[in-house]
Amino acid sequence: MKFGSHVSIRDGYLGAAQSAKAMNAASFQFFPKNPRGLTVKAFDKVDAKQCKEFCIEQGLVSIAHTPYPTTLTPTDDAKRRKVIVSLLNDLEIADTCGAIGTVVHLGKSISPDPLESYRRMIDMLDEVLEKWEGNCLILLENNAGVPGSIGTTMEELVKVRELCKNSAKLGFCLDTCHAFASGLWNGENWGEVLEKGNRLGYFDHLKAVHLNNSKYASGSGKDRHANIFNDGFIKENHFDSILTSKLQADIPFILETPKEKISHQQEIELLNRKWSTKS
Numbered sequence: 607m608k609f610g611s612h613v614s615i616r617d618g619y620l621g622a623a624q625s626a627k628a629m630n631a632a633s634f635q636f637f638p639k640n641p642r643g644l645t646v647k648a649f650d651k652v653d654a655k656q657c658k659e660f661c662i663e664q665g666l667v668s669i670a671h672t673p674y675p676t677t678l679t680p681t682d683d684a685k686r687r688k689v690i691v692s693l694l695n696d697l698e699i700a701d702t703c704g705a706i707g708t709v710v711h712l713g714k715s716i717s718p719d720p721l722e723s724y725r726r727m728i729d730m731l732d733e734v735l736e737k738w739e740g741n742c743l744i745l746l747e748n749n750a751g752v753p754g755s756i757g758t759t760m761e762e763l764v765k766v767r768e769l770c771k772n773s774a775k776l777g778f779c780l781d782t783c784h785a786f787a788s789g790l791w792n793g794e795n796w797g798e799v800l801e802k803g804n805r806l807g808y809f810d811h812l813k814a815v816h817l818n819n820s821k822y823a824s825g826s827g828k829d830r831h832a833n834i835f836n837d838g839f840i841k842e843n844h845f846d847s848i849l850t851s852k853l854q855a856d857i858p859f860i861l862e863t864p865k866e867k868i869s870h871q872q873e874i875e876l877l878n879r880k881w882s883t884k885s
Contacts, residue, residue: 607849608632608667609817609877611861611870618650619657619703623666629871630878633667633858635814638699638708641673644692649699658704667858669745669779669814670700670708678713678727686730693734693744701742706858707813709745709779712757712766720756728769735772743777745813750784752827758788760799760808767811777811781862782848783818783832786840789825793844800851809853817845817859817877833863835876842880849881 610633613622619636626634639647661668672693680686693710700708713727731744746766749757756762767776785791791799803809819838821830832838834845849859859877861870 607878607882608856608858609861609874609882610634610667610858611863611874612636612671618653619699620653620660623657623660623664623668623703626666626668627660627664629874631870631874632665633669633860635669635671635709635858635860635862636703636705637673638670638696638703639673641671642675643673644675644688646691646695647699649702651702654699654702658702661704667856668700668703668705669858669860670696670703670705670742672696672708672710676710678710678730679716679723680726680730681716690730690734694737697734697738697740697742697744701740705742707743707745707777707779709747709814709816711747712749712763714749715756723756724762724766724769727766731766731770731776732772735770735775738772738775743775743813745777745779747779747781747816748784748788748790750781750787750827750829753789753825755788755827758784758790760790760803760806764806764808777813778808779814779816780812781816781818782840782845783816783820784829786820786824787822787826787828787830792824793840796844796847796851812853812857815848815853815857815859816862818862831863833868834861834873835868837867846881 610631612635819832819840821832822828
């Protein structure tokens with residue numbers, strides 16, 4: 607199985623891929639640029655292409671994650687323009703690095719009328735994807751809000767994708783902590799989630815999983831990641847239901863877990879020991 611983790615680009619994009627390989631990871635995630643801002647980055651294309659070549663040689667799969675200020679529901683035109691330019695920059699960097707997709711959170715409610723938020727999302731995605739000609743996908747990630755809040759259901763994700771003019775350039779990233787926090791998945795109902803997702807077509811376009819435990823109970827609406835083993839409310843048998851359910855081959859499972867108690871390398875080793883033999 608393609609277990610990996612988020613890695614730093616402090617030593618460049620090739621350096622990020624090399625650090626993932628040094629951890630015996632089969633996949634990794636990276637920020638294309640400073641995660642705190644939306645400033646366009648004039649990136650080193652040689653370094654990015656070397657990253658892609660290294661990943662092909664080593665069989666590594668990568669995804670990128672947009673900076674934290676990225677939003678699909680900006681409330682003013684200036685922010686909207688800045689996000690669009692930044693997101694196109696993220697896609698170009700990720701594509702040059704060979705990443706299969708760039709993760710973006712679905713969006714936040716900005717109006718008492720939820721349809722206004724969805725309209726803004728779809729309009730923004732349409733504008734970005736009309737300009738984007740590369741292979742890297744935008745991967746819509748489920749939110750961790752309280753049950754019923756915007757961006758938490760597979761129905762929403764699928765419908766937003768369907769309503770976009772360039773839906774072929776969109777995929778999904780499932781965050782297990784977010785799914786648990788929002789009540790989409792309670793640990794015991796993976797069979798129901800899988801059945802519904804297959805019926806909706808969600809899993810046909812699932813390209814990555816953020817593999818995270820949760821510090822809070824299901825339905826809490828709190829996005830606080832915990833380590834996979836013996837650290838959160840999601841138990842090993844709950845993860846077992848996902849990791850043995852034969853999702854698409856070669857899908858990356860990316861850790862975004864804390865590193866204070868256990869390193870990502872150690873956590874990846876434990877994941878491989880327990881689940882890779884079952885895949």
